[in-house]
Amino acid sequence: MHEYSVTKSLVDLCNQEADNNGFTKVYKINVKVGKFTGFSPDAIKFYFDYLRPDTKCREAKIIFDEVPIRIKCRDCGKENVIDEPLLLCPDCGKRNIELLSGREFYVESIEGE
Numbered sequence: 001m002h003e004y005s006v007t008k009s010l011v012d013l014c015n016q017e018a019d020n021n022g023f024t025k026v027y028k029i030n031v032k033v034g035k036f037t038g039f040s041p042d043a044i045k046f047y048f049d050y051l052r053p054d055t056k057c058r059e060a061k062i063i064f065d066e067v068p069i070r071i072k073c074r075d076c077g078k079e080n081v082i083d084e085p086l087l088l089c090p091d092c093g094k095r096n097i098e099l100l101s102g103r104e105f106y107v108e109s110i111e112g113e
């Protein structure tokens with residue numbers, strides 16, 4: 001359910017950005033979402049459909065750019081891209097891991113008129 005609150009913030013932010021840019025409507029929202037966040041693009045789209053009527057985003061399409069989870073092991077120095085948000089080095093099995101990417105969640109840009 002945490003997608004509801006992030007989607008609400010996303011819609012609020014895009015409406016505000018639309019105001020700042022003098023747009024009357026937004027037609028595209030480019031969102032970066034890191035896989036480590038666990039946010040589901042489908043769930044975000046679902047809540048977005050619910051939240052967008054009567055906003056400047058009512059006709060907007062969300063384009064997700066998913067960022068893979070990249071980790072670096074502080075013990076063996078190897079970098080890996082992993083599918084599951086599990087901070088464990090696939091090479092040596094240690095948990096001394098640095099998360100290089102995957103935690104992103106932000107609106108990269110909006111397009112409107």
Ligand SMILES: [Zn+2]
Nearest residue numbers: 073076089092
């Ligand atoms: Zn390692």
